Amino acid sequence: MxxxxxxxxxxxxxxxxxxxxxxxxxxxxxxxxxxxxxxxANNNVLRYTTDYPGRGLIYDRNNELMVCNEAAYDLMIIPKDLKKDFDTLSFCSMINIDINDFRTRLDKAKKFSRYKGSVFEAQISKEDYASIQEKMYKYKGFYFRLRTIRKYIKPIAAHVFGYIGEVNQSIIDKDNDKYYKAGDYVGIAGIEKQYEQELRGSKGLKILMADALNRDKGSYKNGEYDIAPVSGSNLYSGLDYALQEYGEKLMENKRGSVVAIDPSTGEILALISVPSYDPNLLVGRTRTKNYKLLQDDPNKPLFNRALKAKYPPGSTFKLINALIGLQERAITFSTTYPCSRGFHYGGLNVGCHEHNSPLDLEGSIIHSCNAYYCKAFGAILNKYKTDRDGYIVWRNYVTKFGFGNKFNSDIPNHSSGFVPKAEYYDKRYGKNGWKWLTVISLAIGQGELGITPLQLANMSAIIANRGYYITPHLIKKIGNKVPNKEYLVKHYTGISKIYFDKVADAMYNVVEGGTGMGGKINGISVCGKTGTAQNPHGKDHSIFVAFAPKDNPKISISVFVENAGFGATWAVPIASLMIEKYLNDTVLRKDLEDRMFKPIP
Amino acid sequence: MSYIKDKRKKIIIGNVSNQLIIIYTLLVLFGWVNIYAANFDNNSTAIIDFSRNAGKQIIWIGLAGFFAIFILLIDSRFFSIFSYPVYIIIMLSLIAVIFVGKEVAGSRSWFQIGSFALQPAEFGKFATSLALSKYLSATNIRFEEFKTRIIATIIIIIPFLLILLQNDTGSALVYGFFIFVFYREGLSGNILIIGVLLAFMLTLSLIVNKYIIISCLAVVTLYFVYYTRRFKKDRILFIFAFVLSASLLLSFDYIYNNVLKTHHRDRIEVLFGKKVDEKGAGYNVIQSKIAIGSGGVIGKGFLEGTQTKYNFVPEQSTDFIFCTVGEEYGFLGSSIVVILFIYLIVQIISLSERQRSPFSRIYGYCVAVIIFAHFVINIAMAIGLLPVIGIPLPFFSYGGSSLLSFTILLFVFIKQTGDKHEII
Structure with missing residues (x-):
């Protein structure tokens, strides 16, 4: 078939x-x-690398550079490139880590990626880099990546600038813009934190290509998709770098604070809190270690007294009571009160020192009479139906001076201080259980009052301006623009200029012939008021507030020297030297200066 | 009347032969473009650089062209007359290479001549085609006879075993495709079906436990034995089939675990997802699929394939050349290549059927199934449908032996289809 x-x-x-x-x-x-x-395919070939922008620089009011950037080097690792004969011991001793640390870091890097680089040791300084770089040829798998770290030109103003550090997970989680990635740096305190957005600029992106053996093959599509980094904006501070330096020198070996403000603009000229530290300690790879040391230091150098310490303002507060009394017509320029070494009422005694009696308003300021202000305070509160009503009116004036409130300002993390509300006393003594006598300590700036040195400097600025203040602030310009419209607004206290003129005259006489005589400067009309804050823990705190010149003031200042006794001994000369330095640029009173440089005996 | 019909037929054949030559040329040239891309190096952009694959391939293409013209010029009876001598010479060289060959990646299958290497296995397919065609086309041979089938099988088995000895599993596998030639010459279609079913069963045994399969087979067999109890003969057949497939399964299991090398097993297990090994055995396949898959509709363009350019796919100019097409020319380019191959193979079969001489017809079938075997194995591997088996894509892959042997294979057939006046 x-x-x-x-x-x-x-x-x-x-x-x-x-x-x-x-x-x-x-x-x-x-x-x-x-x-x-x-x-x-893209994951195979594309390597996304971040192009870090330069962080913005910070200048002082005279365009002097205060904060800049310096090259630092991240030591990077690519685990797969490590050779079998890698000399771990010598490598560890070179970068100064122990062998267990080496292993943990290596494991961490391997976990991240065997082929991509990750940071092994961050921010190695220029100097260390130079010595390590010479030996790097021996250690395949490691390479350096250039980063910048902060450089603070002088070892001062640590509390103003703050510091930057690596972002932690909680910052990354809270970051709505998804800007931060692990390994980025972020401002953690001070101006660095406050102006993080402006200072950081924006990161760039470089897309590079690598072949199967991870060799560099140049940029992807000639950089068409790369994003250029944008440098951070430069900040122009109102700070006077030289004055700040001088103030820190004066305050050396002491505890306390100095805050100086330009009353006409609200710009902070100096913000000093001692003990302080060198801001460069919190930079680079020693930051964590140094931070711990500072944190454990019993002198608490990280604590910013100028912004956060709440002191009773002492006699400096009499200025406020004088002004309120005048505005409330509870007293007049010519009201006189007698003083028999204090204020005695029933069983209550508020002591006073030896001076002429009776005194009028000006005399009471010059001689800082306690009795006068106890009576004036009584007169203010007694004007109203109840003392409580009077107290509410009084407190309203006080808050107008910026006490008991935070400023709408760039000053980082400052305290609102404490001025008790009427309810505070209601709670303590019962709604009708307290009278003006119960809270009489407020008359002389003692009692429950908690005032920060910044607020007191601002009070001085208000008197210098004869009735208003501009919110104190650190940065006057970002690039070319004013950072906050608030800095153009005058905040009035609701007290007439004529009363301020009178108080200013009295303050002038305090320095000319009263408690603040040590503050007198030839050729400069200084106005001031001493204070002594009682301190349950030891010697009283010495306080002085001042402004100068009397007419058209250029600087207002508050000085706190803790445990230094009467205001006149330490706080007055320091404030006076600061004023001289700022207004005359050179200090002629070398003897006084030398005495102040020394520690409190 | 009959004259006119004959004339027209000749013209058609002439046209079809010309089509084959055009497709051949297209594949060779497009192949070269892809070899160039696969070896592209920014530092050396010269097109003719004889130290590089693309440059060497130019020499091979020139040589292949020379051979093609030479074949078209000599008498068409030459190859049918010298079939056996060619076969014997190539078989001897396959034996010789085992002893004097150069070892490359575990296979001893290359003759090294100066800087060029020749792989006799590539020519084995051509020689076997000639010998098989010569034997089956002899006037006294009838394929229905058992003896004929045995001898034909021996002609195929000899090179198959020799190549297996060289450790070149991929090339050896191609010889299995001669079963399609047998089918055309009269092998029962049932054997093809049984073959497919067996292959399915054995593949299944890689995924499912073999004893479960045997149990299932037993149940089916019992059912049929019961159903067909009136016909004793059928019962015996069913039981025989069951015993055969069960023992085949068990021996396959033994071969899989004891005869196959570890890297073969790895490649197979990677294919079935039993083993995930991105850096080892699975690397080639993953990178190959990434290259092809990332090509999209129209591809990334000439020299723009990053997988290709930056050497993510190993062996890219030879076994994985299809990746370059997939990545740089996308779905469009790779589909065109697939269509060209299928069209070429289908046309060769049509053309074979029109041959008057059985030698030409059988030889044509051999050519078609060999090209098909390479095409199927190579592309199925590149797109992850078969385990990694290293064989070249005809006309396309880099390599002189492959290009020359496929050129000779094809042009000998073209020569058989008509005389030179009509085709050149």
């Missing part, structure tokens, strides 16, 4: 065509339906 197999040609052809169709379908799925391969 002869069989014809020709039709089998068709069978085979159909089989082959079906296989071809299967291939095309498979290709369709691989190439068109499934898009994951595109990502995989």
């Amino acid at each position: 002869k069989v014809n197999y020709e039709e089998r040609a068709n069978v085979l052809q159909v089989i082959f065509i079906i296989i071809g169709i299967i291939f095309v379908i498979r290709l369709f799925f691989l190439q068109i339906i499934d898009s994951s391969y595109k990502n995989s």
